[in-house]
Amino acid sequence: MLRRVQSDPPPPKLTRADLPSDDEVELVTEWLPPHQGPPPLHVPVIQRPPTGQEATEAPPLSSAESGDPEGGVRKSQKKRALQTEDVYFLDASKEGNVARFINHSCDPNLFVQNVFIDSHDPGFPVIAFFTSRVVKAGSELTWDYSSSSGAESSPGAESSPGAESSPGAESSPGAACLCGSEACRGRFMVGDQLCDSCEVEGHTP
Numbered sequence: 001m002l003r004r005v006q007s008d009p010p011p012p013k014l015t016r017a018d019l020p021s022d023d024e025v026e027l028v029t030e031w032l033p034p035h036q037g038p039p040p041l042h043v044p045v046i047q048r049p050p051t052g053q054e055a056t057e058a059p060p061l062s063s064a065e066s067g068d069p070e071g072g073v074r075k076s077q078k079k080r081a082l083q084t085e086d087v088y089f090l091d092a093s094k095e096g097n098v099a100r101f102i103n104h105s106c107d108p109n110l111f112v113q114n115v116f117i118d119s120h121d122p123g124f125p126v127i128a129f130f131t132s133r134v135v136k137a138g139s140e141l142t143w144d145y146s147s148s149s150g151a152e153s154s155p156g157a158e159s160s161p162g163a164e165s166s167p168g169a170e171s172s173p174g175a176a177c178l179c180g181s182e183a184c185r186g187r188f189m190v191g192d193q194l195c196d197s198c199e200v201e202g203h204t205p
């Protein structure tokens, strides 16, 4: 037979008046203890250059990198005309996490999705990687760098494997792909189209 054991008096019931107002509520989704020891690999640093300056830190993309002989340069110049106060970036040369080491594959086992945990600001997504298939332990995790940009369908992006060694390959868009998959398109897009993720509503020039 079960018997309810009640040693302490029950806590008082909360009423609506006890609840904090919406302004006072802070949603805590994760708690991390104060960090000790060497810097962890998983702390992202969102950098915001001093306000009022032009975003000139990054050199303009070459047309080969941008995937568009003229448009890439034009687009880069347009981006550089953005006031830096509108632009946030995570400088992977300074901080980041192991996702920095995820290579591109034309037949990837990961796909990428923006999720919002600590902020619902579209400028601050958490870039989350998911897989939709069984991945054997020890397999390299890869994603398609072009997948969110639609760059696969851009002219020349479907060139055959090894296109970089063929005459005129330097002028093909993107970088030579060494993923080695049977579905390899030969090149993958880098650079400017990643910045397209910054073009969230209200943040475009």
Ligand SMILES: C[S@@+](CC[C@H](N)C(=O)[O-])C[C@H]1O[C@@H](n2cnc3c(N)ncnc32)[C@H](O)[C@@H]1O
Binding pocket: 099, 100, 101, 102, 103, 104, 105, 176, 177, 178, 179, 190
């Ligand atoms: C995010 S890093 C990936 C990690 C990098 N491989 C490393 O060892 O640090 C992206 C760079 O890796 C290289 N890379 C990634 N995937 C590649 C691929 N399929 N073919 C050729 N180079 C690739 C390119 O130099 C690219 O700019």
